[in-house]
Amino acid sequence: MKEKIKWFVILHIIILVYSLNSICSKTAAQYEFLSPKWIFFYAIVVCILGFYAIAWQQVLKHLPLITTYANKAVTTLWGLVWGFVIFHEGITIQKVIGAAVVILGVYLVVSGDEAGSAAKEDSKEDGNNA
Amino acid sequence: MLKYALIMLTGTFIASVSQIVLKKAAEKEYPNKLAEYLNPMVMGAYVVFFAASLCSVIGYKEVPLSLGPILEATGYIWVAILGRIFLKESISKKKALGLVVIIIGIIIASAGV
Numbered sequence: 001m002k003e004k005i006k007w008f009v010i011l012h013i014i015i016l017v018y019s020l021n022s023i024c025s026k027t028a029a030q031y032e033f034l035s036p037k038w039i040f041f042y043a044i045v046v047c048i049l050g051f052y053a054i055a056w057q058q059v060l061k062h063l064p065l066i067t068t069y070a071n072k073a074v075t076t077l078w079g080l081v082w083g084f085v086i087f088h089e090g091i092t093i094q095k096v097i098g099a100a101v102v103i104l105g106v107y108l109v110v111s112g113d114e115a116g117s118a119a120k121e122d123s124k125e126d127g128n129n130a
Numbered sequence: 131m132l133k134y135a136l137i138m139l140t141g142t143f144i145a146s147v148s149q150i151v152l153k154k155a156a157e158k159e160y161p162n163k164l165a166e167y168l169n170p171m172v173m174g175a176y177v178v179f180f181a182a183s184l185c186s187v188i189g190y191k192e193v194p195l196s197l198g199p200i201l202e203a204t205g206y207i208w209v210a211i212l213g214r215i216f217l218k219e220s221i222s223k224k225k226a227l228g229l230v231v232i233i234i235g236i237i238i239a240s241a242g243v
Contacts, residue, residue, distance in 0.1 A: 098239020
């Protein structure tokens with residue numbers, strides 16, 4: 001249980017770092033294409049994506065796919081927070097509801113996927129037993 | 131802003147294509163570990179993925195940060211459709227419902243910009 005909580009916390013740290021990627025993308029976008037500052041922030045974007053790809057594989061070894069992907073949808077909420085705090089974007093009720101609905105949708109997609117693959121495994125086993 | 135939102139959505143589509151290519155590549159047998167990564171399919175997929183991140187940066191010129199990750203959720207839809215076409219993966223009723231819910235969420239959030 002303790003181990004699961006530890007990996008759950010690590011998962012959310014990774015998701016948080018991944019969400020920083022959008023801050024750097026947005027910051028890079030403020031500068032002229034291929035200017036030194038643009039290259040600097042885009043380089044950070046690439047580094048974060050590289051870190052994310054490696055770290056994600058490690059988390060997948062310890063937590064179920066449904067947990068990882070369903071939680072990843074939290075990036076939509078981080079987008080609202082960073083947009084508000086760093087870029088002074090307004091948080092409208094539609095944005096909050098939209099983000100919540102997207103998270104629900106992602107949960108349904110991922111759990112629907114899990115159910116589909118479990119059913120496939122069952123039918124495979126039935127086939128093997130027959 | 132619509133133009134930039136479309137560029138961002140195109141990037142999400144491109145990233146989804148690269149995921150399908152990576153999945154196809156993962157199904158193949160390779161003589162060694164190095165060949166698993168250094169083959170045209172995987173390298174091509176990463177180049178495409180790189181292009182997708184560029185689309186995201188260009189899109190953010192006008193798209194608010196608060197909307198970006200929500201638009202990127204369209205990736206789930208593209209992966210489901212492309213997976214159905216190229217990998218013959220099934221779409222369960224629950225998954226299909228989830229995809230519709232994601233679209234509704236994106237529309238609601240976009241209306242609030």
